[in-house]
Amino acid sequence: MKVGIIGLGLIGGSLGLDLRCQGFEVLGVSRREKTCNLALERGVVDKSSTSFSLLKEADVVFICTPIEAIAPTIERLIPHITPQTIITDVGSVKASVVESCSLLWDNFVGGHPMAGTAEQGIEAAQKDLFAGAPYVFTPTESTPTESLNKVEQLARSLEARIYICSPSAHDRAVALISHLPVMVSASLIDACESEIEPEVLQLARSFASSGFRDTSRVGGGNPELGVMMAKYNRQELLRSLSQYRQSLDKLIDIIDREDWETLEAILSSTRTARPRFLS
Numbered sequence: 001m002k003v004g005i006i007g008l009g010l011i012g013g014s015l016g017l018d019l020r021c022q023g024f025e026v027l028g029v030s031r032r033e034k035t036c037n038l039a040l041e042r043g044v045v046d047k048s049s050t051s052f053s054l055l056k057e058a059d060v061v062f063i064c065t066p067i068e069a070i071a072p073t074i075e076r077l078i079p080h081i082t083p084q085t086i087i088t089d090v091g092s093v094k095a096s097v098v099e100s101c102s103l104l105w106d107n108f109v110g111g112h113p114m115a116g117t118a119e120q121g122i123e124a125a126q127k128d129l130f131a132g133a134p135y136v137f138t139p140t141e142s143t144p145t146e147s148l149n150k151v152e153q154l155a156r157s158l159e160a161r162i163y164i165c166s167p168s169a170h171d172r173a174v175a176l177i178s179h180l181p182v183m184v185s186a187s188l189i190d191a192c193e194s195e196i197e198p199e200v201l202q203l204a205r206s207f208a209s210s211g212f213r214d215t216s217r218v219g220g221g222n223p224e225l226g227v228m229m230a231k232y233n234r235q236e237l238l239r240s241l242s243q244y245r246q247s248l249d250k251l252i253d254i255i256d257r258e259d260w261e262t263l264e265a266i267l268s269s270t271r272t273a274r275p276r277f278l279s
């Protein structure tokens, strides 16, 4: 099977490394000549080009560009491929991407490999990035079953854990465990920074240790990624933020009323619940 990859960055490059190891011929297309050359040098692809015509014989094409470029990339790819070619994407948000891409190409399967690092670009590509990580596919009623099976088989060869759900269920779940934590963590840093007493602010900065490091990590990351989450998963992020505000209001009320019994019951239940998300 010939596999095409467009966007040879962290995710596209890592996919190329693993799929070549599995014996697939990997054809890579990227915007910049330099990236194409690096991909060849690093063994990410068998052939690379800045031209979509390289993909005319690909059986499956993975679109691994930033989210806003996924649909425009498919539009540019279409003149070079046949109707049998399966197109899949790796975007971290699914409902809006699946809606626009399915309109452009019948043989489209939405996907999201849930693995990554803090780095970007072809230099950050690494082997076995997807092993043991969830790989979610989000078919719709019109997604061809055979195409879904084919991309699922490719994801299984990466030793990823496969999940199938609707694009909206994906976006709602990802809002809760990925996008909400970024906003909560950012607002924690913002709340600390809004301390008006300079001496207290300075002491807080000096005293901050492992607890603050853990809870502030994702809020102190790449601002572009946070904006991307809010922009492309706006409805679900707003829903999860409202749920979070209700939880906060409940805690404020309990502490205000000095209801220590209820507070202890809540903290016991969150201690029991945490491993369910992390096992």
Ligand code: NAP
Pocket: 006, 007, 008, 009, 010, 011, 012, 030, 031, 032, 033, 035, 036, 064, 065, 066, 067, 069, 073, 090, 091, 092, 093, 112, 113, 114, 115, 116, 117, 119, 120, 121, 122
């Ligand atoms: P990345 O390392 O920045 O790679 C993206 C590549 O796409 C770049 O190497 C670039 O190629 C190309 N590109 C950039 N802007 C483009 C544009 N406007 N039009 C066409 N090509 C463009 O990003 P990534 O982290 O791999 O993310 C790629 C996709 O994976 C995104 O849709 C993201 O949502 C998804 N994803 C990311 C993660 C993660 O943790 N990073 C996890 C799961 C899914 P050139 O070098 O040739 O310019």
